[in-house]
Amino acid sequence: MKKVSPPGLEKQAIKAKARQGFFIGLPSIAYLLIFFIIPLGYVIAYSFATRSRSGRTELRDWNVDAYIRLGEDVVQAVAWRSLWIAVLTTVICLLLAYPLAFFISTRRPVIRNLLLVGIMIPFWSNFLIRTYAWRVLLSSDGLFTKVVEGLGLGDGRILFTRPAVILGLVYGYLPFMVLPLYASIDRINWSLVEGARDLYASGWKAFRRIVWPLSRPGVVAGSILVFVPSFGAYVTPAILGGNKESLMGSYIVDQFMDARNGPLGSSLSVLVLGVMLIGTMIYFRQGGRNL
Amino acid sequence: MNHSSSAVELKNVVKKFDEVTAVDDIDLTIGDGEFFSLLGPSGCGKTTTLRMIAGLELPTAGSVLIHGEEMGLKPPNKRPVNTVFQNYALFPHMTVAGNIEFGLQMQKVPKEERSELIEWAINLVEMDGLSHRKPTQLSGGQQQRVALARALVNRPEVLLLDEPLGALDLKLRQQMQIELKNLQREVGITFIYVTHDQEEAVTMSDRIGVMHEGKLLQIGTPEDIYERPTTRFVADFIGRSNFLEATVASENEVVLSNGDRLQLQSDHETGESVAITVRPERLTIHKKRENSTNQHQIDGVVDSVVYLGNAIVYSIAIDWMKLEVRSSETSNSRYSIGDEVTVSFDPSYVSVVSG
Numbered sequence: 001m002k003k004v005s006p007p008g009l010e011k012q013a014i015k016a017k018a019r020q021g022f023f024i025g026l027p028s029i030a031y032l033l034i035f036f037i038i039p040l041g042y043v044i045a046y047s048f049a050t051r052s053r054s055g056r057t058e059l060r061d062w063n064v065d066a067y068i069r070l071g072e073d074v075v076q077a078v079a080w081r082s083l084w085i086a087v088l089t090t091v092i093c094l095l096l097a098y099p100l101a102f103f104i105s106t107r108r109p110v111i112r113n114l115l116l117v118g119i120m121i122p123f124w125s126n127f128l129i130r131t132y133a134w135r136v137l138l139s140s141d142g143l144f145t146k147v148v149e150g151l152g153l154g155d156g157r158i159l160f161t162r163p164a165v166i167l168g169l170v171y172g173y174l175p176f177m178v179l180p181l182y183a184s185i186d187r188i189n190w191s192l193v194e195g196a197r198d199l200y201a202s203g204w205k206a207f208r209r210i211v212w213p214l215s216r217p218g219v220v221a222g223s224i225l226v227f228v229p230s231f232g233a234y235v236t237p238a239i240l241g242g243n244k245e246s247l248m249g250s251y252i253v254d255q256f257m258d259a260r261n262g263p264l265g266s267s268l269s270v271l272v273l274g275v276m277l278i279g280t281m282i283y284f285r286q287g288g289r290n291l
Numbered sequence: 292m293n294h295s296s297s298a299v300e301l302k303n304v305v306k307k308f309d310e311v312t313a314v315d316d317i318d319l320t321i322g323d324g325e326f327f328s329l330l331g332p333s334g335c336g337k338t339t340t341l342r343m344i345a346g347l348e349l350p351t352a353g354s355v356l357i358h359g360e361e362m363g364l365k366p367p368n369k370r371p372v373n374t375v376f377q378n379y380a381l382f383p384h385m386t387v388a389g390n391i392e393f394g395l396q397m398q399k400v401p402k403e404e405r406s407e408l409i410e411w412a413i414n415l416v417e418m419d420g421l422s423h424r425k426p427t428q429l430s431g432g433q434q435q436r437v438a439l440a441r442a443l444v445n446r447p448e449v450l451l452l453d454e455p456l457g458a459l460d461l462k463l464r465q466q467m468q469i470e471l472k473n474l475q476r477e478v479g480i481t482f483i484y485v486t487h488d489q490e491e492a493v494t495m496s497d498r499i500g501v502m503h504e505g506k507l508l509q510i511g512t513p514e515d516i517y518e519r520p521t522t523r524f525v526a527d528f529i530g531r532s533n534f535l536e537a538t539v540a541s542e543n544e545v546v547l548s549n550g551d552r553l554q555l556q557s558d559h560e561t562g563e564s565v566a567i568t569v570r571p572e573r574l575t576i577h578k579k580r581e582n583s584t585n586q587h588q589i590d591g592v593v594d595s596v597v598y599l600g601n602a603i604v605y606s607i608a609i610d611w612m613k614l615e616v617r618s619s620e621t622s623n624s625r626y627s628i629g630d631e632v633t634v635s636f637d638p639s640y641v642s643v644v645s646g
Contacts, residue, residue: 194347196382196397197347200445213384
């Protein structure tokens with residue numbers, strides 16, 4: 001005797017399953033809708049809107065003028081400068097983080113956990129406060145300046161210069177590089193390296209042919225996690241760079257606050273958003289979901 | 292090159308991990324072209340021994356020689372050996388062909404020669420048509436073959452195999468045992484094979500070294516190890532055995548616990564307590580008081596009977612213990628529980644080991 005479910009029951013079950021998470025997720029869905037999706041809609045709408053003579057953004061006469069202005073030399077200069085600083089920050093983070101992640105993943109479990117906690121300790125205090133702390137260290141009679149000059153490495157007064165901005169960005173985003181790198185290096189089966197050594201590979205060759213390619217998901221993930229926020233950074237350039245050089249973040253703020261040009265500020269925001277979106281897509285494509 | 296007949300020689304090799312002695316003063320000479328197995332339970336130091344030959348571990352003391360050449364601190368890539376790892380250690384980001392090519396690339400073998408050798412190796416392990424697959428797209432048995440091809444393509448002087456069949460199911464394992472043995476004959480390379488499976492070792496090896504707690508207990512042909520174990524551990528680990536407690540009376544006589552005297556040669560000291568070991572299939576079962584050609588016999592009662600198809604296993608209760616008897620006589624003269632019987636044995640199939 002076969003038991004047959006009445007028709008339609010399966011469909012109902014599937015529907016119920018689809019609804020399952022909805023009510024639990026409702027508060028966060030509402031939160032995201034009110035504070036993220038709607039403002040985002042505003043930004044996109046603003047970018048096609050018209051700026052009145054008084055500087056008000058008026059939602060009429062839809063046009064793409066704000067996007068055409070992205071081609072202007074001033075805007076281009078800001079974009080390329082931001083891009084360059086973000087690339088430099090990413091490369092420095094990668095060079096610093098890779099050996100560190102490798103070191104951590106080859107330690108005993110106890111030491112490994114201690115080091116990982118150490119990497120995360122900075123997150124316990126506010127990013128703004130930590131950036132201000134750098135301002136103290138970098139001031140003309142600060143510790144950093146004194147050490148650099150004491151070692152005879154030349155003028156240590158880098159506050160309000162581009163090196164200070166990059167220093168601050170590297171400091172702030174290094175953990176975002178170390179953690180995914182650690183995760184992917186730690187996952188590599190060490191016997192693969194032994195296998196390579198057994199097949200006549202030198203230590204360096206074993207690294208080049210085995211460890212590096214297998215840790216690439218971590219390299220891609222970490223690079224994007226550093227590059228994306230560096231590109232749009234606002235706080236660090238403002239505090240450590242003294243806003244001497246316009247970068248994307250501060251330039252957008254300027255458009256809204258000083259120039260009162262909502263449409264341009266919005267089209268710039270959409271540009272940054274686009275860069276971040278592409279980065280995030282690459283991240284998820286390259287095994288980011290394994291992290 | 293030194294063409295001495297030994298492929299690998301270990302001299303007083305010791306390996307300590309912190310305070311734990313994994314390998315305890317091993318001396319071993321493995322001949323050129325030999326299929327040698329290191330057999331022992333897990334944690335006996337067999338894998339560590341293999342890794343010291345490969346250069347993946349360095350001995351705490353002693354020396355490792357390959358074809359008469361002292362290996363010293365040489366890293367694995369400078370040693371003329373290749374390893375088939377227990378979990379295969381195939382490179383997941385390379386194809387089958389890429390894995391096989393790796394060692395050749397590292398040795399800077401020219402391209403045309405490389406492709407010839409890869410083809411040879413793929414043919415050897417019968418993996419034709421799968422060379423563009425990634426390791427994850429292969430079954431366990433296929434991965435095992437790739438690991439073998441990847442090592443053999445380098446034509447090493449010695450191939451080290453660390454439980455290479457451990458992950459396969461029984462049928463495939465038995466098939467691979469035969470294939471491995473044939474392959475070894477075909478390529479004529481020295482194989483050093485680590486396993487905890489006594490049947491595997493006995494099936495394939497020219498000689499076996501039995502290890503226990505870091506020590507090499509006995510080295511010999513499978514027959515030596517099986518028929519003439521020198522220690523109780525070896526007799527117990529390989530196959531099934533009966534152990535009868537006894538005392539040495541003189542250099543050619545031992546006394547069993549019931550007072551029976553047996554004429555057995557042993558190099559144990561007079562008065563020493565020993566055990567005599569005899570395999571279940573070397574015991575013969577008769578009706579009680581029936582005349583036997585064997586001078587050694589013990590009376591007992593059938594305690595249990597287990598029919599195995601090709602054999603019957605009896606448990607015979609004698610005065611002070613139970614004996615396991617395996618009889619291939621399955622149709623005629625079967626005995627039942629409670630039958631009074633006599634168990635006899637040929638002394639040439641009996642070993643005296645330390646109690």
